[in-house]
Amino acid sequence: MEIALEVNAQGLRCPQPILRAKRALATLESGQLLLVTATDSGSLQDFSAFAKQTGNALVEQRTDEAGIHHFIIRRR
Template structure:
């Protein structure tokens, strides 16, 4: 796992299919204040496109994303 700093909240959406990872991220982001960051873990292959689109549509920047050796996608979103 990459070294991460300033993560205020983490959501484990592994094993969930669209739209659940996005819905859980949206709910978690609502609990954060502006500038705080959320880390989401997802295994749904569609989440790569889904989180990029979610960031564009909501204005919450997608700060970082990567996929680990186990096939888990990780997304860091920042609350606008």
């Protein structure tokens, strides 16, 4: 997977990770991938709902050993 843009939203609380992702997605072309990293546990549900509401695809969602959540979103 080729990530077109990365957004570091670590340390930010809801709704900031989603807002930053939304702004970043607006700069991408259809089909490009965005990687967002966040530490807010609420972002796990937020990004799933965000993808469904906006029509963008949540390609991958994982949490690493350090507790950082990684979300890869494909722009619609």
